[in-house]
Amino acid sequence: METRRSTVENENDDAGGLTAVLVANRPQLIRFFTSRTGSPAEAEDVVQEIWLHVARADTGPVVNPLAYLHRVGMNIVLDRIRERQRRGRREQGWSDVSIEQRGGEATDDSPSPHDIVDGRLRARRLATAIEALPPGAGRVFRRHKLDGLSHSEVAAELGISRSAVEKHIAVALRHLRAALE
Template sequence: MTRRLGNSAAASDVVQDTFLRVYATSANAEIASPAAYLFRVADNLAIDHMRQEAARARVIAADPDQEDVPSREASPERALDYKQRLEVLNAAIAELPPKCREVFLLHKYDGLSHSEIGERLGITRSMVEKHVMKALAHFRDRLAGLLD
């Protein structure tokens, strides 16, 4: 949820609202698929939150002279943190075996499907999937200490 909404505070609010709504609803009605209902409520609340943020941004853009609007620029500490994380990510990408790195970059940066990558490189779709999974596992291990 944090990744989708862009910050952990908003994600926490949506998760709390989700559980409150599900709890209130479950007391009055029997839910056939609780997990599906929970995810649907969370999804709807996340969409509502993003719409509210977009509306708020339009209001702020329409009146740029508002003085109480916090700066959108990252603090120097946050900019340095992002730069350091990017350096670690680039190093992790460089550590991948050449074919694995090529497959990963074609998939994540160029947006090619597994089938398209397989055709381009002359390998099976299954092998493309294995390379992508290997890269993701490598990043998970390499970047574990940097993730919030």
Template sequence: MSDGGLKAVFLAQRPMLLRLLVARLGNRDDAEDALQDMWLRIDQLAEQPIAQPAAFLYRVAANLATDRRIAAGRRGARDAGWVEVQPRAEDVPDAERTLVARSEWQAVEDAIGEMPERMATALRMFRIEERPQRAIAEHLGISVSGVEKLLQRAYRKIQERLESVGGDSADAHRLDSERGSDRAG
């Protein structure tokens, strides 16, 4: 059967092919898209003889429906995987929190910049480098008690700076509670 003959059989069988595809795919829009794909495939067939054109068209329709269901499943799994790795809305800071955090960070940087060198060094070594107070004392040539006092004064200066820029009282409370835990180390 020629290409033109296959198209004629397709046009004659189109309502039944559409019903088959709707049943397999679950909705009319996807079935119409599959029929369009079938028409394009038929267009690509070059003068190949087909003994049973109606059976051939139903097999093509069934295969297209299967391919589309598999692709939809993969697409759904991929999209679900993408959604799972995206941050939740509450995990992303809003503009106001970002501005407040920048302002507070600048206040902390300014406070550290105004500290005496030994105080700033002790604070950086303890908070950033996470060195124990004993190692800081050895490095600065002072006692552990002296390191504790430097850290207390550094925290106080940071707290005062945060309060002066309208910092959150929760930050001040956190600094107070950290001051108490600084003695261990």
């Protein structure tokens, strides 16, 4: 099904190309995701999921395939952390919330009204913290995170360098983390 191009030189813009890059760099990816997760076994799982993702995802041309594979894996790791947290919370919740049982099945998996209020409060807290950011960092952060401009677009708009954009974003994230602790 794959359409191979006649030019063999570095065609990395299809799934086949990405898979080839993954195969060629597998040891490096395993090493990196072992560092990222702290577990060689989880690194194996993550790299496997990256492979599944690129084998099936609808990606356009990828400029830097190896960096792309790393970023896909970073998202997978984050999803796994979230899933673990969610499960942890749910198990904890079960100790003090009674769940409606029907034929042995738990039927109430939706967030409680409490969770929803929590979500609103949380969004408000985030908005307040973003508003309180230092002006430079705050503006860059909002253009990038909330308005969806890329780093280079923000850089062009504000007439600053890409690395200055990165610095502003880092400052913003550090402030937000401290504010929301």
